[in-house]
Amino acid sequence: MSGDGQISAEAAHGLHLLREMVRIRRLEERCIELYSAAEIRGFLHVYIGEEAVAVGAMQALTAEDNVVGTYREHGHALARGIPARRILAEMLGRVEGCSRGRGGSMHLFDAAARFYGGNGIVAALLPLAAGLGLAERMQGGSRVTACFFGEGAVAEGEFHETMNLAALWRLPVVFLCENNRYAMGTALERSESQTDLALKAASYAMPAWAVDGMDVEAVEAAVREQVAIVRGGGGPCFLEARTYRFRAHSMYDPDLYRTKEEIARWRERDPIDAQAARLRERGALDDAALAALEAEVAAELDDAVAFARAAPLEPVEDLERFVVTEAAAR
Amino acid sequence: MSGDGQISAEAAHGLHLLREMVRIRRLEERCIELYSAAEIRGFLHVYIGEEAVAVGAMQALTAEDNVVGTYREHGHALARGIPARRILAEMLGRVEGCSRGRGGSMHLFDAAARFYGGNGIVAALLPLAAGLGLAERMQGGSRVTACFFGEGAVAEGEFHETMNLAALWRLPVVFLCENNRYAMGTALERSESQTDLALKAASYAMPAWAVDGMDVEAVEAAVREQVAIVRGGGGPCFLEARTYRFRAHSMYDPDLYRTKEEIARWRERDPIDAQAARLRERGALDDAALAALEAEVAAELDDAVAFARAAPLEPVEDLERFVVTEAAAR
Amino acid sequence: MTETAPAATATMSFRAALREALRDALRADERVFLLGEDVGRYGGSFGVSRGLLDEFGPERIRDTPLSESGFVGAGIGAALGGMRPIVEVMTVNFSMLAFDQIVNTAASLSHMSGGQFHVPLVVRMTTGGGRQLAAQHSHSFEGWYAHVPGLRVLAPATIDDARWMLAPALADPDPVVIFEHGSLYGWEAAEPGPGPVDLERAAIRRAGTDVTLIGSSQSVHVALAAAEALAADGISAEVVDLRVLRPLDTATILGSVARTHRAVVVDEGWRSVGLSAEVAARIAEEAFYELDAPVARVCTAEVPLPYAKHLEDAALPQPERVVAAVRAMEAGA
Amino acid sequence: MTETAPAATATMSFRAALREALRDALRADERVFLLGEDVGRYGGSFGVSRGLLDEFGPERIRDTPLSESGFVGAGIGAALGGMRPIVEVMTVNFSMLAFDQIVNTAASLSHMSGGQFHVPLVVRMTTGGGRQLAAQHSHSFEGWYAHVPGLRVLAPATIDDARWMLAPALADPDPVVIFEHGSLYGWEAAEPGPGPVDLERAAIRRAGTDVTLIGSSQSVHVALAAAEALAADGISAEVVDLRVLRPLDTATILGSVARTHRAVVVDEGWRSVGLSAEVAARIAEEAFYELDAPVARVCTAEVPLPYAKHLEDAALPQPERVVAAVRAMEAGA
Ligand SMILES: Cc1ncc(C[n+]2csc(CCOP(=O)(O)OP(=O)(O)O)c2C)c(N)n1
Ligand SMILES: Cc1ncc(C[n+]2csc(CCOP(=O)(O)OP(=O)(O)O)c2C)c(N)n1
Ligand SMILES: [Mg+2]
Ligand SMILES: [Mg+2]
DSSP states (O other): OOTTSOOOHHHHHHHHHHHHHHHHHHHHHHHHHHHHTTSSOSOOOOOTTOHHHHHHHHHTOOTTSEEEEESSOHHHHHHTTOOHHHHHHHHTTOTTSTTTTSSOTTOOOBTTTTEEEEEOSTTTHHHHHHHHHHHHHHHTOOOOEEEEEEGGGGGSHHHHHHHHHHHHTTOOEEEEEEEOSEETTEEGGGTOSOOOHHHHHHTTTOOEEEEETTOHHHHHHHHHHHHHHHHTTOOOEEEEEEOOOSSOSSTTOOOOSSOHHHHHHHHTTOHHHHHHHHHHHTTOOOHHHHHHHHHHHHHHHHHHHHHHHHSOOOOGGGTTTTSSOOGGGO | OOTTSOOOHHHHHHHHHHHHHHHHHHHHHHHHHHHHTTSSOSOOOOOTTOHHHHHHHHHTOOTTSEEEEESSOHHHHHHTTOOHHHHHHHHTTOTTSTTTTSSOTTOOOBTTTTEEEEEOSTTTHHHHHHHHHHHHHHTTOOOOEEEEEEGGGGGSHHHHHHHHHHHHTTOOEEEEEEEOSEETTEEGGGTOSOOOHHHHHHTTTOOEEEEETTOHHHHHHHHHHHHHHHHTTOOOEEEEEEOOOSSOSSTTOOOOSSOHHHHHHHHTTOHHHHHHHHHHHTTSOOHHHHHHHHHHHHHHHHHHHHHHHHSOOOOGGGTTTTSSOOGGGO | OOOOOOOSSOEEEHHHHHHHHHHHHHHHOTTEEEEETTSSTTOOTTSTTTTHHHHHHHHHEEEOOSOHHHHHHHHHHHHHTTOEEEEEEEETTGGGGGHHIIIIIITTHHHHTTTOOOOOOEEEEEEOOOSSOOTTTOOOOHHHHHTOTTOEEEOOOSHHHHHHSHHHHHHOSSOEEEEEETTTTTOEEEOOOSOOOOSSOOEEEEOOSSEEEEEOTHHHHHHHHHHHHHHHTTOOEEEEEOOEEETTOHHHHHHHHHHHSOEEEEEEEESTTSHHHHHHHHHHHHSGGGOSSOOEEEEEOSSOOOSSHHHHHHHSOOHHHHHHHHHHHHHHO | OOOOOOOSSOEEEHHHHHHHHHHHHHHHOTTEEEEETTSSTTOOTTSTTTTHHHHHHHHHEEEOOSOHHHHHHHHHHHHHTTOEEEEEEEETTGGGGGHHIIIIIITTHHHHTTTOOOOOOEEEEEEOOOSSOGGGTOOOOHHHHHTOTTOEEEOOOSHHHHHHSHHHHHHOSSOEEEEEETTTTTOEEEOOOSOOOOSSOOEEEEOOSSEEEEEOTHHHHHHHHHHHHHHHTTOOEEEEEOOEEESOOHHHHHHHHHHHSOEEEEEEEESTTSHHHHHHHHHHHHSGGGOSSOOEEEEEOSSOOOSSHHHHHHHSOOHHHHHHHHHHHHHHO
């Protein structure tokens, strides 16, 4: 806290970053509980440990920009501004869910937030992001499309087709590769002959570098820099955010492919703890403030869970709606 | 001619290279005539101008090695030792054709020559070549698989998936990229953001370099070097052979996308003329020898055309043969 | 069908009709653009887009690298982003490389997002055999697209449909796939009428009373030739052109069968689990008590199409095989 | 079907039966190896290959990068090169990324080369819905594979078939695709018999006299549950398990229909242009004069499968819908 009880803009922003990460962490902890209670079903992929990437990156975007994500997108959805109520209602299969219960955990969507999923086929979202960029370029707009994907996607042909198209056509897209070192149980070094991912992007003549994905402020700074290049007409950029998932790939995963020690080592670098420590060092956070923040988040989530549980189901008669666009939406 | 009337091994080999290129050139000139006479139908893609690549490369392979090619593979088939008779019979749709008339120009096959096509889907042959390499590695053999493909394939995802798999698993494959600067009407610089193709291979940590694809001896030397690396257990290699097709993409192509001057400039570098000039300079070729060579090739092709024309058609009742393996071949 | 010189009365080729439709669309709406391999400088691998680059420039007649999944996906994204892309995939055979994008993304997005996102994308592709292009360039996979909820699937068989189907396809807020048969491009016939055409109904191309022949695309022409031959024998065949492969216009099919009591489905796809199966099954389900004989199917032999002409001809549905199927039906009844 | 604790009599799960089949094959022939995403260290995304890495090592239980087209194609090449690869593609949904390789290369190579090359490849993949995995992980595209000449397509529905289909599939010199329904993995039932099973014939899983219910994979269990419910009402239903989706064993189907004179096809694929259409069309073509009523189909609703359980349940074929179809048929007759 600064001497006069006012907090600086910098401190306020640092706290905002912390709060956003805590919101994601606690949301997903609730998800795990709800999954254990069989209220959420299907595949559930949590982002715990990686929150700094989505939170840092979202700071660099405006409400007009586009966001495209994978099946591990709860954090991105929340950080993008989709209310926890609608996210949880979705996972509970309710009509008030952000995809009316039709998508579930892997397919969160929100047109108002320009949040284009929630995509379950690894790497298939990359061409889509390029296309959003192409539309923007052809329409002469200034929107940037932020495309999040895991390092596992780099082995898919679509990654390469997209990098080339985006670079060739100088599309306004930031490719944010969340390198959490594993694709399900497959470590990067067992799936790529060359593990320096920025080199791949460079082979498309695209600006590319890596950032510490456990440091939310570093991520924000890097994405701001890339967004500035892209919005300035410099063509697409590629950022590798080096991070780690603390939990198993999904609720089905027995997590047999890595050691407890490795996980513990990375947990020491928990992005939330790191940001909290930094804020304390700056005098912007103390125990009481942290407890208050946690309490606010808990209240938000209590409300969201209650909302989701109380929300109605889509009537079964409406099963075939939305397969094609309804007249009203035309 | 050397002083004592004997020609040196080096000169003999140089002449062999020339003869192989001339055989391909004249074969394809016949194909064009036969196409104009409507004896060959479908798509016909000729290799005229690029002969040095297939001829140079084949020298570096043994009969036990595998060869995989594209729909522009007449030259590879002939240089690999498939008789002109069987190639032409195939294009005339005869049962004596190297694919019994079922494949045509784009799908020449020969199990005895370990010639795996004749593949019509751009880039789809690359994973197949990797798989042949994988089989070899797992069986502890020493065969190398030579995989020929155009520079257009580099934009396809399968190229990248294959480069990674081959490098990751250190498969004994030589990837021979025939960069003739165009994929149909699309020039490389309009389809790749980064036109230095060896850079792509390097991003998979694979030895890669370029060679003058109009110089048959340079190609042979480069492929020998790569085959030695590969056979020695050094993993796969990538060679970009810089070449040019003198004719249109196929018989359907109006060739509107490049200038006559550009074509003329490249024709000055005709690989056959260049090799002939080199041999003359070395005293290994004179007008009489060249005329004799041409006469021999013409005789071979006269015979092959006659053979193909006389060859029988597969009986219509046999249409459904070979869809699955016949009992006799099991 | 071979390209013939224009006759005295005004004619137009199928290819030119498709091109005029593209030109109209590009003129009418600046959100419309064409992208695909060699659509620009080359003029389109089958010549459909020749000349459009000069009129509309390289941004709107956009050549792509060989990246089917990439540029079809880019089309999906561009449609989401407010454009009206027309993606040309050279042939349906190569479209398998982009099948994931079309099935798992384009067709699913609207439902999966609870109706929030729409993909007003048109994908055009060449289909069909008969040109000795062998097993990797000749197949007819329309039936696979017709299986997918969320897609509309069109197959023009006439100059009018080639000329007028594109505009309503572009007006559709959901993805539409249009199949152009390679053997029809050079076909020249009377100039199209003024349009528009509707995208809901099958069309009766020839009226008849004894048997209904049902086909789409090039198979309509096979059926028409068969009907002509049958007429010489005093058998009156009605020919139904499906036009819209998804959603199928069952009513028109059933209406015809209710008059003729016999049906033959002609399809260039393979028989097993193909489009022909659905048409036959629907008739047998919904007009069971109308039928005087089981529905017959004349399809492509179940082989990867061979190059040699005599073998390819034997594999593809020919008018004679349709005639034989009708005769067998009459004999059996 | 849920994983249940082993009962007093010896039982085996569907998953374990598949695993034992893999183990046998790997032990019997050193040319056999398994490759795919996460088959090794992870233990298989659905746990089928768990433990095999320890026994056979990383060369033969080969984890791949996420490159479906690449590693399926590598399987094709390895098969050509003398190996007997088993490729695991996690789900049929993702197999669209490798569809070109399977359709245009694996299935075509033998014919296109005039019988010179053979692709003794086995591709295994998970299929089906019912686990709330939504529109990109739940679909049943078996019918697309069953359309392709050159492929053999298998769908085990019993512990015996899960245990014994792999060996003859590996012995087949041509490509074989095996579909494993995700909802069956955890199902536990009596230990399999001694094998072998044949790969030619459909199987009658329950004898009956009044109606034939035809399904494959998980739909067999839906049909069996429906037959049980119908029996309580005095209707005797015969249940045919297709087992082999290509080539279809029409004789067994027709034999059953010749006895019962009524048929309902149960299929988890979408109805239009799906596997169900072919089965229905064949019955109507070849047993037309045997049928007392039109063939009925109970399929998945034509929607990309939704996540919410009540919607997914409503979309999938359920025993009640099969029962209702049979009742409607009885009422109509
Ligand atoms: C095309 C495709 N193949 C396989 C899968 C199954 N799968 C889901 S997530 C995943 C791992 C992806 O890893 P990565 O891209 O690193 O993202 P992460 O899960 O680590 O965030 C796999 C293999 C899929 N969804 N799509
Ligand atoms: C997947 C796929 N897309 C498109 C085509 C159509 N096509 C045939 S050859 C070709 C150009 C390929 O160019 P390149 O790889 O450079 O080889 P080149 O023809 O120059 O030898 C194209 C686009 C195809 N056969 N396969
Ligand atoms: Mg990862
Ligand atoms: Mg080229």
